[in-house]
Amino acid sequence: xxxxxxxxxxxxxxxxxxxGLPGVDEVGIKxxxxxxxxxxxxxxxxxxxIDMAIRMVDLTTLEGMDTPGKVRAMCAKALxxxxxxxxxxxxxxxxxxxxxxxxxxxVVGDNLHVAxxxxxxxxxxxxxxxxLRDVRDAVAGGADxxxxxxxxxxxxxxxxxxxxxxxxxxxxxCGLAHLKVILETGELRTLDNVRRASWLAMxxxxxxxxxxxxxxxVAATPAVTIVMLQAxxxxxxxTGSQIGxxxxxxxxxxxxxxxxxxxxxxxxxEAWLTPDLFRFxxxxxxxxxxxxxxxxxxxxYSGPDYVTID
Amino acid sequence: xTFEYAPAPESRAIVSIASSYGLFINGEFVDPTGGxxxxxxxxxxEEVLAEISEANQxxxxxxxNSARQAYDRIxxxxxxxxxxxYLFRIARLLQERAREFAVLETLDNGKPIRESRDIDVPxxxxxxxxxxxxxxxxxYAGLGANPQPLGVAGQIxxxxxxxxxxxxxxxxxxxxxxxxxxxxxxxTSLTALLFAEICQQADLPPGVVxxxxxxxxxxxxxxxxxxxxxxxxxxxxxxxxxxxxxxAGTNRKLTLELGGxxxxxxxxxxxIDQAVExxxxxIFFNQGHVCCAGSRLLLQESIAEETIxxxxxxxxxxxxxxxxxxxxxxxxxxxxxxxxxIDELIKSGDDAGAQRWTAPCELPDKGWWxxxxxxxxxxxxxxxxxxxIFGPVLSVLTFRTPDEAIEKANNTPFGLSAGIWTEKxxxxxWMANQLRAGVIWANTFNRFDPxxxxxxxxxxxxxxxxxxxxxxxxxxxxxxxxxxARGAS
Numbered sequence: 001x002x003x004x005x006x007x008x009x010x011x012x013x014x015x016x017x018x019x020g021l022p023g024v025d026e027v028g029i030k031x032x033x034x035x036x037x038x039x040x041x042x043x044x045x046x047x048x049x050i051d052m053a054i055r056m057v058d059l060t061t062l063e064g065m066d067t068p069g070k071v072r073a074m075c076a077k078a079l080x081x082x083x084x085x086x087x088x089x090x091x092x093x094x095x096x097x098x099x100x101x102x103x104x105x106x107v108v109g110d111n112l113h114v115a116x117x118x119x120x121x122x123x124x125x126x127x128x129x130x131x132l133r134d135v136r137d138a139v140a141g142g143a144d145x146x147x148x149x150x151x152x153x154x155x156x157x158x159x160x161x162x163x164x165x166x167x168x169x170x171x172x173x174c175g176l177a178h179l180k181v182i183l184e185t186g187e188l189r190t191l192d193n194v195r196r197a198s199w200l201a202m203x204x205x206x207x208x209x210x211x212x213x214x215x216x217x218v219a220a221t222p223a224v225t226i227v228m229l230q231a232x233x234x235x236x237x238x239t240g241s242q243i244g245x246x247x248x249x250x251x252x253x254x255x256x257x258x259x260x261x262x263x264x265x266x267x268x269x270e271a272w273l274t275p276d277l278f279r280f281x282x283x284x285x286x287x288x289x290x291x292x293x294x295x296x297x298x299x300x301y302s303g304p305d306y307v308t309i310d
Numbered sequence: 311x312t313f314e315y316a317p318a319p320e321s322r323a324i325v326s327i328a329s330s331y332g333l334f335i336n337g338e339f340v341d342p343t344g345g346x347x348x349x350x351x352x353x354x355x356e357e358v359l360a361e362i363s364e365a366n367q368x369x370x371x372x373x374x375n376s377a378r379q380a381y382d383r384i385x386x387x388x389x390x391x392x393x394x395x396y397l398f399r400i401a402r403l404l405q406e407r408a409r410e411f412a413v414l415e416t417l418d419n420g421k422p423i424r425e426s427r428d429i430d431v432p433x434x435x436x437x438x439x440x441x442x443x444x445x446x447x448x449x450y451a452g453l454g455a456n457p458q459p460l461g462v463a464g465q466i467x468x469x470x471x472x473x474x475x476x477x478x479x480x481x482x483x484x485x486x487x488x489x490x491x492x493x494x495x496x497x498t499s500l501t502a503l504l505f506a507e508i509c510q511q512a513d514l515p516p517g518v519v520x521x522x523x524x525x526x527x528x529x530x531x532x533x534x535x536x537x538x539x540x541x542x543x544x545x546x547x548x549x550x551x552x553x554x555x556x557x558a559g560t561n562r563k564l565t566l567e568l569g570g571x572x573x574x575x576x577x578x579x580x581x582i583d584q585a586v587e588x589x590x591x592x593i594f595f596n597q598g599h600v601c602c603a604g605s606r607l608l609l610q611e612s613i614a615e616e617t618i619x620x621x622x623x624x625x626x627x628x629x630x631x632x633x634x635x636x637x638x639x640x641x642x643x644x645x646x647x648x649x650x651x652i653d654e655l656i657k658s659g660d661d662a663g664a665q666r667w668t669a670p671c672e673l674p675d676k677g678w679w680x681x682x683x684x685x686x687x688x689x690x691x692x693x694x695x696x697x698x699i700f701g702p703v704l705s706v707l708t709f710r711t712p713d714e715a716i717e718k719a720n721n722t723p724f725g726l727s728a729g730i731w732t733e734k735x736x737x738x739x740w741m742a743n744q745l746r747a748g749v750i751w752a753n754t755f756n757r758f759d760p761x762x763x764x765x766x767x768x769x770x771x772x773x774x775x776x777x778x779x780x781x782x783x784x785x786x787x788x789x790x791x792x793x794x795a796r797g798a799s
Contacts, residue, residue: 022580022583023579023580025581025584027753027754028581028584028587029584031754032584032587038428039315039636040318041316042316044316045315048313261313270312273312
């Protein structure tokens with residue numbers, strides 16, 4: 001079994017470790033994703049999966065046009081997604097820009113997590129001082145989860161030491177807040193890079209690794225998510241600590257969400273099937289989950305006017 | 311509660327199985343002259359599905375005569391373009407009735423519906439589409455300006471991929487202008503008989519395809535029949551050898567696709583997670599009832615322990631059970647005889663001192679089942695490293711250098727397939743040149759395509775099926791000359 005030689009902080013030590021990880025065969029992993037996509041989830045399993053998926057949603061609004069009113073409405077929906085059915089669970093968290101964290105916290109109180117994107121989201125192109133100030137602002141505003149972006153430019157240039165150093169610094173600035181590290185896999189392009197970036201983030205102290213900002217054309221895919229789930233599984237075997245995974249962007253239907261839960265179960269294992277270790281970064285997914293949930297309860301589809309649009 | 315998958319069985323309502331079946335001769339189902347029948351059974355439940363006719367000598371004669379007349383009067387003189395129309399029609403009908411074929415294949419064979427639905431049936435249709443395309447282009451097959459068919463082909467196929475093997479046999483034969491007498495394996499006749507219905511539905515001229523059922527004795531009658539110009543057999547090496555003996559000294563052509571004991575070779579720079587998937591696909595696909603199965607895993611010593619741990623972890627997620635359930639990965643063993651043979655070889659592994667590990671899965675009470683099994687500490691001398699097990703049993707060996715991997719991989723009387731796992735392209739090409747196997751997969755395993763020739767070295771047989779190379783099995787080569795034409799001797 002692989003071991004981690006101390007200390008893994010310099011670019012050369014990190015390069016040696018990250019480039020020593022087994023490669024990822026894209027054809028093979030896509031075939032695996034397709035095969036797992038044919039799992040047929042019915043009846044009780046489907047009901048269970050839909051409720052679990054709702055509990056894993058980070059209900060997200062990350063727009064320049066976000067207003068306090070919009071954020072408050074979304075938070076109300078996050079607390080009680082289906083006003084007609086008290087048995088529908090709440091989502092895991094709301095995810096907003098840092099300046100909206102106080103607004104969100106005021107609505108959800110201690111009932112939900114408040115995640116804030118920080119570190120010059122989504123591009124990450126700012127000095128480390130600006131990024132850290134962004135994080136401290138969000139934490140002070142009530143965020144208990146920080147979604148940071150890595151410096152993809154530094155990663156692609158092979159400057160692993162810098163990426164590592166920045167994640168460590170952000171983690172320190174987070175204090176007690178959980179740190180999700182966004183790899184922006186759509187910009188890393190290769191699955192080898194996704195595997196290396198996943199390990200780099202975990203070695204630097206990430207509590208979660210997250211696929212995407214949702215601001216570049218390619219967001220979460222099943223293949224990318226499998227690679228990240230393999231990384232957290234192998235990291236746990238090596239260190240004993242469980243790191244979470246958050247695919248974000250592009251997951252819009254219940255059917256897709258259930259496929260992701262199948263990936264989790266059959267790649268990382270059942271232990272990861274909890275909102276503490278797996279999240280969906282999504283906005284429109286929630287309503288589709290609710291419509292499916294209503295259909296499971298009453299036997300027929302309702303329609304988009306029977307779920308709220310907040 | 312954990313995330314258990316609720317049962318998701320495919321409905322069997324789509325197929326209607328008759329209580330008994332006749333023989334398909336000259337475009338019609340006829341009763342066997344001898345009146346002898348045998349039962350075909352669902353291996354997952356031991357339920358009897360239907361009574362199947364056993365063809366005797368006069369039935370075989372009738373089938374061969376019908377094929378001969380169809381050859382002389384219709385099929386050999388029809389233009390390639392017209393033959394193609396029939397083959398395209400058959401391909402489309404297979405697609406239209408795909409679900410029916412998949413369910414029936416799973417009921418009769420025991421393989422998971424996921425495989426019959428996603429692999430067997432689509433590939434069978436693909437073989438007809440591919441060869442339909444060849445029918446009017448045979449002058450480009452590299453066999454001369456106007457290559458001629460052989461005549462009547464006798465085709466005998468195994469029980470592991472009943473419909474797919476039928477397609478591998480019938481599609482090229484018909485495309486090249488031959489007519490056929492095909493015998494499915496006695497435990498899996500039903501999809502061949504449903505295919506006979508497709509021939510009727512496609513208005514295929516009577517006698518072009520004849521399907522007769524029966525066991526080894528019927529097969530022997532086909533092999534020894536003077537009116538047959540070519541024998542194509544897929545099955546065990548033992549039977550293949552006896553067929554080769556029977557045809558020696560005759561003017562009849564032969565292609566054989568026999569057993570295998572493929573090495574799946576994993577180097578320390580392999581993409582390990584995908585290699586594990588490939589190992590699983592290699593030996594547990596279709597319960598290991600695959601002649602090209604990767605039944606010998608050769609692991610480079612430096613990653614052996616890590617890979618075996620990952621493999622065991624992966625095998626714990628395999629789902630064994632009801633083959634009709636859409637989430638089943640491992641179905642039933644096709645027959646009690648096959649299960650006994652597998653069990654006997656597993657015992658020989660135990661007795662020889664190899665270390666056995668069996669995936670923890672509950673076996674159903676009824677039917678024939680074998681849990682995925684891995685043997686480590688296997689040496690080249692063990693029977694489980696030499697003999698074809700034809701079941702979900704993997705023998706793991708290790709190697710230190712590429713040369714040693716080649717030596718061990720080639721140290722077998724078989725030579726059907728091999729797998730190479732490494733991220734190093736130059737090593738893949740070097741290995742592929744050294745390996746004596748007809749099919750070599752790199753960073754994948756058990757992938758099939760009608761455009762790609764399939765066949766073996768050594769005791770795995772001779773001749774190729776699929777691709778341009780497969781056409782020569784059903785056409786006279788340019789230097790065969792007129793003496794190949796029927797009647798001359």
